[in-house]
Amino acid sequence: MKAAVSSGQAPGTASTMTAVVAKDLGLAWAIRQGTPVVALEGVSCAFAPGEVTAIIGPSGCGKSTLLQIVRGFLEPSTGSIAYLGPDGSAGAAPSMATVWQSFNLFPWLTVEENVGFGLELAGVAKPDRQLRVREALAAVDLAGFESKLPRQLSGGMRQRVGLARALVMNPDVLLLDEPFGALDAQTRLVLQEQLARLVESTRKTAILVTHSIEEAILLADKVLVMTARPGRIAAEIAVDIPRPRGHATTGRAEYVALFEQIYGLLRDEVERAMRSEGN
Amino acid sequence: MADGTLERAARAENAASSAPMRLAGTGPKDARWMGWVAVAVVLGLWELGCWLGNINSLYLPRPSQIVASMVKLFVAENLVLDLGWTLWRIFAGCAIGVVAGILMGVWMATSPRVAAIADVFIAALYPLPKVTLIPLLVIWLGTGGPFMLTISALGAFFPVVINTLLGVRQCDPGLVLAARDLGANQRQIVRRVLIPSAVPSIFAGVRLGLGVSIILVVAAEMVVGRTGLGARLFLAGQVLNTEDVFAVLVVLATLGIVVTKLQDMVDERLARWRPN
Ligand SMILES: Nc1ncnc2c1ncn2[C@@H]1O[C@H](COP(=O)(O)OP(=O)(O)O)[C@@H](O)[C@H]1O
Ligand SMILES: [Mg+2]
Numbered sequence: 001m002k003a004a005v006s007s008g009q010a011p012g013t014a015s016t017m018t019a020v021v022a023k024d025l026g027l028a029w030a031i032r033q034g035t036p037v038v039a040l041e042g043v044s045c046a047f048a049p050g051e052v053t054a055i056i057g058p059s060g061c062g063k064s065t066l067l068q069i070v071r072g073f074l075e076p077s078t079g080s081i082a083y084l085g086p087d088g089s090a091g092a093a094p095s096m097a098t099v100w101q102s103f104n105l106f107p108w109l110t111v112e113e114n115v116g117f118g119l120e121l122a123g124v125a126k127p128d129r130q131l132r133v134r135e136a137l138a139a140v141d142l143a144g145f146e147s148k149l150p151r152q153l154s155g156g157m158r159q160r161v162g163l164a165r166a167l168v169m170n171p172d173v174l175l176l177d178e179p180f181g182a183l184d185a186q187t188r189l190v191l192q193e194q195l196a197r198l199v200e201s202t203r204k205t206a207i208l209v210t211h212s213i214e215e216a217i218l219l220a221d222k223v224l225v226m227t228a229r230p231g232r233i234a235a236e237i238a239v240d241i242p243r244p245r246g247h248a249t250t251g252r253a254e255y256v257a258l259f260e261q262i263y264g265l266l267r268d269e270v271e272r273a274m275r276s277e278g279n
Numbered sequence: 280m281a282d283g284t285l286e287r288a289a290r291a292e293n294a295a296s297s298a299p300m301r302l303a304g305t306g307p308k309d310a311r312w313m314g315w316v317a318v319a320v321v322l323g324l325w326e327l328g329c330w331l332g333n334i335n336s337l338y339l340p341r342p343s344q345i346v347a348s349m350v351k352l353f354v355a356e357n358l359v360l361d362l363g364w365t366l367w368r369i370f371a372g373c374a375i376g377v378v379a380g381i382l383m384g385v386w387m388a389t390s391p392r393v394a395a396i397a398d399v400f401i402a403a404l405y406p407l408p409k410v411t412l413i414p415l416l417v418i419w420l421g422t423g424g425p426f427m428l429t430i431s432a433l434g435a436f437f438p439v440v441i442n443t444l445l446g447v448r449q450c451d452p453g454l455v456l457a458a459r460d461l462g463a464n465q466r467q468i469v470r471r472v473l474i475p476s477a478v479p480s481i482f483a484g485v486r487l488g489l490g491v492s493i494i495l496v497v498a499a500e501m502v503v504g505r506t507g508l509g510a511r512l513f514l515a516g517q518v519l520n521t522e523d524v525f526a527v528l529v530v531l532a533t534l535g536i537v538v539t540k541l542q543d544m545v546d547e548r549l550a551r552w553r554p555n
Contacts, residue, residue, distance in 0.1 A: 071460070073456070073460075096460075097460060098456075098460045104456065104457035106458075106472070106475070107552065108475050108476070108552050117471075121462045
């Protein structure tokens with residue numbers, strides 16, 4: 001993947017400097033019978049501008065729920081989301097765009113129409129839209145696939161379309177909900193490296209939900225490890241490995257130490273999640 | 280059907296299994312001529328049997344007599360006008376029913392309250408054979424154009440409502456979320472996601488609905504019409520003009536084939552929606 005998707009807002013403007021701060025978030029799903037499922041409890045964390053935060057935790061611990069609250073699609077039962085400007089005052093809500101585990105491409109639209117969907121809704125005129133779409137597709141190495149339908153593409157290509165569709169909006173914050181979870185291991189490795197390069201070159205604020213410790217360390221500046229349900233933040237771990245990172249990074253001593261640390265935290269939680277599923 | 284229409288429909292239903300199926304027999308293209316040969320053989324036997332058996336044409340006219348009668352009907356007796364009336368009633372009525380059905384179906388799918396109310400009426404009216412509504416509609420609307428269009432629209436309405444409703448309800452919620460994420464408002468979600476995702480289902484409803492419209496229009500013309508293919512058919516039967524009865528039936532059968540072909544062509548344009 002090549003460097004920045006440049007059109008639209010330039011980086012460094014006021015809203016891109018806004019931090020997203022979650023304060024004491026809690027969410028309980030009301031279910032038809034029995035007590036509500038508490039998905040999140042007392043989650044406080046901050047997503048700093050220009051920083052990539054990975055969220056890792058056992059299945060069903062509320063990672064997607066947290067992302068939906070940050071996106072503004074879910075109202076938390078307790079707590080709130082605040083936006084803080086560089087001087088600590090309240091800022092405007094940053095724009096966001098999501099990359100989904102199941103891609104969620106519109107099957108009846110071509111690659112170009114899928115990527116241009118958000119711009120079209122925003123009223124961007126066709127020539128400008130076409131230009132930006134082509135640029136975004138080039139950034140994910142999909143130039144020449146404009147008129148293909150999603151079903152004609154491989155899983156890895158589909159998710160690159162999903163990535164382009166989010167990037168073309170030039171969001172202040174990029175949300176990635178297990179973006180490579182549905183892909184095979186090799187495709188996943190390649191896309192992780194490509195995403196790492198993209199994130200490094202754009203310096204975009206990103207929140208990455210993942211199951212993969214390797215993915216978290218490769219991509220993130222900070223890793224939030226969550227507990228089994230009800231989801232809390234068990235630990236916040238800074239990743240100080242220099243960039244650019246790639247597959248070679250996995251051989252470094254700092255990488256191994258971090259991996260062991262996160263795995264140690266995660267193993268207990270995954271076992272706890274499995275036990276509570278069993279009863 | 281001689282020209283592979285059934286095969287095409289089956290292929291559209293299940294694209295994945297068509298390849299191994301085709302290995303089992305000859306391809307549909309190679310077999311196509313056999314259907315036409317079969318038709319020719321049947322017509323030949325029919326002509327020969329009537330002639331040899333000296334069968335009264337009052338009961339079973341020969342194919343050659345039917346063709347002659349059809350030429351006479353079109354050239355001297357303006358059957359083309361009746362064909363035009365019938366086509367107008369079918370397609371205009373069906374179009375009204377389709378548009379109303381899509382709007383109603385989308386409205387029901389997006390509003391639980393509307394769905395709850397409409398559901399009772401649809402449950403009561405859908406299984407009712409629509410021909411039974413002809414007497415009531417005649418009392419209300421007379422036997423003219425409004426009656427014909429209404430009965431035709433009613434036939435198309437119900438299958439389209441039900442298929443639209445199902446299609447919209449089956450829409451992947453992930454697509455709705457993705458659209459919302461890209462800035463779509465509620466109206467844009469309906470128009471840009473829910474309706475497009477229901478297109479194959481809606482078209483299946485239109486297919487069914489058009490079939491019902493054809494039946495209802497011809498039946499209504501037979502009962503009350505003075506114009507249209509159904510009326511000509513009924514009048515010919517009343518005066519025991521068997522050749523004309525057969526000739527009109529052939530016109531109706533041809534209409535059916537043409538409609539099916541047109542639907543197949545639309546089906547092919549729906550390739551975008553077909554999974555893998
Ligand atoms: N719409 C919903 N209704 C009820 N429960 C839900 C709903 N969505 C998620 N949950 C529950 O909330 C918990 C957290 O879900 P989720 O955030 O999707 O987990 P994760 O993304 O970490 O795997 C799970 O136990 C899940 O069953
Ligand atoms: Mg999830």
